[in-house]
Amino acid sequence: MATNNKQHAHSDVWPEAFDGHPVGRYERQDLYCPEATAAIERHVREILRWIGEDPDREGLQRTPERVAMAFQYLTQGYHQDPRAILESALFEEDYNEMILVKDIQIYSLCEHHLLPFFGKAHVAYIPNRKIVGLSKIPRVVDVFARRLQVQERLTIQIRDALESVLQPLGVAVVIEAQHLCMMMRGVEKQHAVTTTSAMSGAFLKEATRAEFMRLINGG
Template identity: 65%
Template sequence: MNQEKIQKLVSNLLIEIGENPKREGLLSTPKRVAKAYEFLTSGYSKDIEEVLNNAIFQEKYDEMVLVKDIDFYSMCEHHMLPFYGKVHVAYIPNGKIVGLSKIPRIVDVFARRLQVQERMTQQIADTIEKYLQPKGVAVVSEARHMCMMMRGVEKQNSSATSSAVHGLFKEDARTRNEFFNLIKMRGV
């Protein structure tokens, strides 16, 4: 990411919206925005294998593993405005487990880029599927979209939910219900 180029773009954006990038409060804004974008889109440059970094272990455990209420912050690709909320991730191991702390990090890899909520949810599930080959994986995300809340429709309290379920979570209603009971969806 070329910080200087982005600063220039932000400066031009400020002019186009009717601002004066030379006024005191805005002097460092292009620099700050460029820095912020570097962080908010850092998922593009993250390598999943590096993130997992040997944290996959052989293990006989075959009960549901659930990490719920993982906070995430992303940006919608349609408006480049934030959407944020919680992700719940569950899988049923089939000989392999991953260090629990890695799951929020997987979420961040896909959240910190321009996204649509449905794809982010799917990508998290696909990653668990690919690296652990579990008996099942389920991912649910609940999010509020600034592009809905701040502009146009201004639906202040609407939240969107999307889910990706594979394997046992798809085939077996009891497993799926157990998962949805455990996360007790209640909005963000």
């Protein structure tokens, strides 16, 4: 069985013998755990059998390994620290106007059916003498998206992470997404888009909220 020999930071879920970087230090890596890969492979083989497939036929022989690696990649946000990401690029700046990063692509897994949902996030904040490197905002979005999620919780987690570290005058997050659990199964509505929002501080004021909505809608 082939496994990736990269290491992963220790967590309560992953084996203690599996050494990695200390919690709180941010460094972008794609990390895999050999023990997790082997365990997931075994279960995927059983799933293939139970749905009526032969896991030993040519097209499926490496599928359990591929699924194991894919699920670790798609859920790597459990082992990443959004606070460390934000704190790695904080700067003092006398700027107190809205900063908006919009159309951030998101891909996540619905925790109810383990099917993807995907779309875009729009994230804005009004600084209170602290700004963060712009690339860190999409990275924080990815940290929370790469976990088993519901869209409502994902929206709030992004807002709260920025609020906690930056302590800004306000934060606004809007996510627009399509859910394969609605498109491929269930009601099978192909064009339904779900929009969620979470706001704090200055964005609770109608004028500021209206400006944010106008900007994300291209106004």
